[in-house]
Amino acid sequence: MSERFISPSKSPPATPPTAPPAAAPDDGASAAASDDRVSMLSADRACTRCAFNLFGQPVVRERHYGLLIIRCPECGTVASLQEYPLLGRWANRWGALLAGLWFLLITAATLSVAGIIAGFTVGTTLQTSDRLVNAIKDAYIAHEAALGKAADQVSWWWITDMNWWNAQDRSKFIADAGGWMRAVRWRGFALWIMAGCILFPIAAAWSVMMAHRRGLRLVLTLLPMLGFALVFNLFSRFGVSTFTSVQDLAASLVWNVVMPLSLLCASVSLVAGVLLGRPLARLVVRAAMPPRLRVPLSWLWTCDGLPPPRTS
Numbered sequence: 499m500s501e502r503f504i505s506p507s508k509s510p511p512a513t514p515p516t517a518p519p520a521a522a523p524d525d526g527a528s529a530a531a532s533d534d535r536v537s538m539l540s541a542d543r544a545c546t547r548c549a550f551n552l553f554g555q556p557v558v559r560e561r562h563y564g565l566l567i568i569r570c571p572e573c574g575t576v577a578s579l580q581e582y583p584l585l586g587r588w589a590n591r592w593g594a595l596l597a598g599l600w601f602l603l604i605t606a607a608t609l610s611v612a613g614i615i616a617g618f619t620v621g622t623t624l625q626t627s628d629r630l631v632n633a634i635k636d637a638y639i640a641h642e643a644a645l646g647k648a649a650d651q652v653s654w655w656w657i658t659d660m661n662w663w664n665a666q667d668r669s670k671f672i673a674d675a676g677g678w679m680r681a682v683r684w685r686g687f688a689l690w691i692m693a694g695c696i697l698f699p700i701a702a703a704w705s706v707m708m709a710h711r712r713g714l715r716l717v718l719t720l721l722p723m724l725g726f727a728l729v730f731n732l733f734s735r736f737g738v739s740t741f742t743s744v745q746d747l748a749a750s751l752v753w754n755v756v757m758p759l760s761l762l763c764a765s766v767s768l769v770a771g772v773l774l775g776r777p778l779a780r781l782v783v784r785a786a787m788p789p790r791l792r793v794p795l796s797w798l799w800t801c802d803g804l805p806p807p808r809t810s
């Protein structure tokens with residue numbers, strides 16, 4: 499309660515709040531008599547038990563706990579009053595802690611999704627480039643054979659002569675394979691069906707966490723995930739890695755095309771997840787919870803401008 503009080507005097511109450519009880523009160527009447535009257539209620543408040551209007555009743559500091567109360571003159575029920583501050587300084591501390599944990603959770607979720615996308619992108623470049631692996635292998639064996647090495651002694655799976663590779667015309671491998679449509683084994687993108695099974699539920703949960711955002715503003719919260727995924731992908735391609743396995747070289751040939759398409763696949767799963775997440779959550783709540791227990795979750799409806807679920 500935050501009532502306005504009519505203070506009878508500027509002087510503090512005679513008994514400090516921590517004072518021990520002067521006499522053990524044995525019933526309500528004598529307790530009321532021995533309480534210190536500190537103020538008077540100047541607002542309309544109904545007694546919680548008998549609904550008597552407590553306007554004009556004395557606010558007293560009861561002796562036992564030193565709490566400010568109003569005693570209903572009709573039924574004796576005690577209405578407690580709260581002195582400020584409501585929760586003390588721990589309210590701010592818990593608030594700061596929760597805000598910090600919330601930020602950690604959001605950051606961890608964003609980076610995890612970015613990592614998942616980057617991992618599946620690497621997998622997709624490897625899956626889609628195995629025709630080019632054979633092309634590079636054949637060219638390298640031919641090169642080594644021209645230098646006098648027997649074909650079965652060439653370690654083609656790990657290109658050791660990087661000067662040879664650096665001198666190759668990369669686009670020629672694509673052209674020799676019959677252009678992009680033939681060079682890329684597109685079936686490798688089936689990996690994104692598996693990725694979607696992971697990304698969709700995460701995005702759905704994300705949309706429930708982001709209940710304060712709707713529509714485009716909700717979809718835009720996915721941008722940091724895709725941004726970090728792009729950074730991770732760039733790093734895996736142009737970072738400090740010195741892998742020269744024939745798979746990595748073949749993957750680097752298709753990277754320019756496969757990487758952006760992979761991010762597109764990831765975006766489709768994520769956008770579908772955030773747009774369908776809350777409708778799915780509402781469906782689950784409706785299916786799994788009896789009407790009265792849905793009340794605490796009614797924000798799932800009101801956050802999308804829908805009327806709260808029926809409680810009967």
Ligand SMILES: [Zn+2]
Nearest residue numbers: 545548570573
């Ligand atoms: Zn009452």
